[in-house]
Amino acid sequence: MSSKFGLIDDAVDVVDRSEGKIDLSGFAPVQKRSPIDLAEVDAAAAPHGFVSREAVPVITDAATPGRRRRAVPSEPTRHLAVRMVQSQYDRFVGYADRYKLTYHDAITKLLDAAGE
Amino acid sequence: MCVLDADPNQPIMDWKTNGISKTTLKVIGGIKESNLMEVLDAQNDQFVFIDLEGTASVLVSRSIAMSDFVIIPVQASAVDVRQAGKAIRAVKDEEKVAQRSNMLRKIPYRVLMTRTPAPGAPVSSVQRQLESELVDAKVPRFRTSLAERLAYKAIFVERLTLAELGEHKVGNLEAAYQNIHELVEELVETLREIERKRYPNEQ
Numbered sequence: 205m206s207s208k209f210g211l212i213d214d215a216v217d218v219v220d221r222s223e224g225k226i227d228l229s230g231f232a233p234v235q236k237r238s239p240i241d242l243a244e245v246d247a248a249a250a251p252h253g254f255v256s257r258e259a260v261p262v263i264t265d266a267a268t269p270g271r272r273r274r275a276v277p278s279e280p281t282r283h284l285a286v287r288m289v290q291s292q293y294d295r296f297v298g299y300a301d302r303y304k305l306t307y308h309d310a311i312t313k314l315l316d317a318a319g320e
Numbered sequence: 321m322c323v324l325d326a327d328p329n330q331p332i333m334d335w336k337t338n339g340i341s342k343t344t345l346k347v348i349g350g351i352k353e354s355n356l357m358e359v360l361d362a363q364n365d366q367f368v369f370i371d372l373e374g375t376a377s378v379l380v381s382r383s384i385a386m387s388d389f390v391i392i393p394v395q396a397s398a399v400d401v402r403q404a405g406k407a408i409r410a411v412k413d414e415e416k417v418a419q420r421s422n423m424l425r426k427i428p429y430r431v432l433m434t435r436t437p438a439p440g441a442p443v444s445s446v447q448r449q450l451e452s453e454l455v456d457a458k459v460p461r462f463r464t465s466l467a468e469r470l471a472y473k474a475i476f477v478e479r480l481t482l483a484e485l486g487e488h489k490v491g492n493l494e495a496a497y498q499n500i501h502e503l504v505e506e507l508v509e510t511l512r513e514i515e516r517k518r519y520p521n522e523q
Binding site: 226227228232237238240242244245246252255256258291 | 328352353357360361363364365366367368373375376377378379380381382384385386388406409410413414416417418420421422501504505508511512515
């Protein structure tokens, strides 16, 4: 491009960016990752403040029926309290909400799916 | 080359889709915790960059866990340095997690000083202290810093690449280009060194 007052030669003004190209040969395309345990990955970072920043979808549809009270189970019940990192909690509660399951039914469904 | 825009504000997607740049750079947006692994696995480019928001999040820690190399940009401010400290600790812990299944797995990282004064401009005492602490803590860092330059801001204003900014006359374009060139050279040299250590018999 010519300068306003014609004092700069075009050849000087133009920056030739084709020069000084960097050699990128020898780098193979990225490899497919080995599967990683996301729960372990999340748990390792949680103490440093790395928590989920993604909003959990909230079901606000008024027409959606709430959870119904179930029949009293015939076998004795036991209490299980689990402390977990926020992201795991959000995933689990989101899962139960999505399928409209109580937490114990959600655990049963996951165990069934895992073949346990 | 591909960039996964994992910043919720989607700045790179905005730059790519709303601009007129003729760049062949591939940009994929909408990266979330749930699809990161899937999207990453679908790429077969030589280099895949994941651009993340400067905050501690599960998306950041998962990206670290899946990376071959982590660049931690730091400005000379107390807030930034503390955030960088968190990121460094997360990288080390994610590396330990990965080593449970693969003892040889490493997640190398380097701190990159950004928005530093251009060469010749006065350097703040905060930056001097930060650089000194990085040396004392033996934190690996890039020799090259990314200076604060109008041209880098103009890339996002004009939605063009640095090479396409020629006609816009934004600051010292030549110096900006030189700075980027040096940084990329150092990055490539660093990645080659990492590859040499990872596969010593293949060189």
